[in-house]
Amino acid sequence: MANRGEKKKLRGRAARMQGGRGSGRATQGHVRLWGRHAVEAALKNPRREFRKLWATHEGVESLDGELPENFPLEYAGVQDLERLVARDAPHQGLVLECEALDDLHITDVLSGDPTRPIVVLDQVTDPHNVGAILRSAAAFNAAAIITQDRHAPPEGGVLAKSASGALELVPWVRVVNLARALEDMAEAGYWRIGLAGEAEEDFASALPAGPVAIVLGAEGDGMRQNIAAHCDNLARLPISNLMESLNVSNAAAIALYAVAMRGS
Incomplete structure (x- = not known):
């Protein structure tokens, strides 16, 4: 067993390392990421600034590629x-x-490739859901996800782990006014389709040939009335009557697949 001096030393080291548990937002506003896919993707992202990597020897060996000298x-x-x-x-x-x-900025996205869909999230606050949506957005070549800055989870470890590396791949735009952002999309030529279970038209039929923005609301409440009013059309996913609704991340994945397959 450790003696009193050794215990004090161990407690001191733990205190220096801990920095508090949580979603992954570390002290002083820095972001803490964990898991091989999330960390590996961040290390490969030239837009990232690194502070420190804590790792086991096995963890470092699992990474694809070597760490830079003096990392x-x-x-x-x-x-x-x-x-x-x-x-x-x-x-x-x-x-x-x-x-x-x-x-x-939203203009960074709207000036890009118009064939790639945009995913708009209205008050989707669960980091697991947003992370899963980022993963689907990367898989189906979406241009970006757009959220309101006050009603979305922070960038952090839980979200990054759920995204499995996609946080580093898919642009994430946070806006102050989501309705105004939807207006900007319309001016840029995007057809805005809101997913709503009560809509009469199914999503595949509502898809246009041109640029599209998929708008999803939070589970339970769905889209706010003002956001739905800023959509060009509301559509539903044709699910069985045995289920009332889908998880928002599942709905996003299905809608993105439908966009990818249109005209095929």
């Missing part, structure tokens, strides 16, 4: 890493602290 790496044990992340988070031997990604 801020500290080897740590599994229990040490558990103090750095959300409770029971599957860190896979890797915890990376870095700066948040730079903010993007």
Whole structure:
């Protein structure tokens, strides 16, 4: 067993490493990411600024490619890493602290490739859902996701782990006024389709040939009335009557697939 001096030393090291549990937003506004896919994607992202990587030897060996020379790496044990992340988070031997990604403006997206869909999320606040939507957006070549800054989860470890690397791949635009952002999309030529279970037309039939923005509301409440009013059309996914609705991330994946398959 450790003596009193050794226990004090261990407690001191744990305190220096901990920085508080949570969703992955570390102290002083930095972002803490964990898990191999999330960390590996961040390390490959030239837009990321890194502060420190805590890792087991096995975690470092699992990475695709070698770390740059003089990279801020500290080897740590599994229990040490558990103090750095959300409770029971599957860190896979890797915890990376870095700066948040730079903010993007909606014009950065609207001036891009109009054949790629945009995903608009109205008050979807669960980081697991937003992360899963980012993953689907990357899989189906979406141009971006757009959220309101006050009603969306922060960039962080839980969301990044759910996104499985897609946080680094899909532009994420946070806007102050979501209705105004939808107006900007219309001016840029995007047809805005809101997913609503009560709509009469099915989503595939409502799809235009040109640029499209898919608008999804939070589970339960759905889209706010003002956001629905800023859509060009409301459409539903043709699911069985046995189920009332789909999880918002599942709905996003199906809608993105439908966009990818139109005209095929």
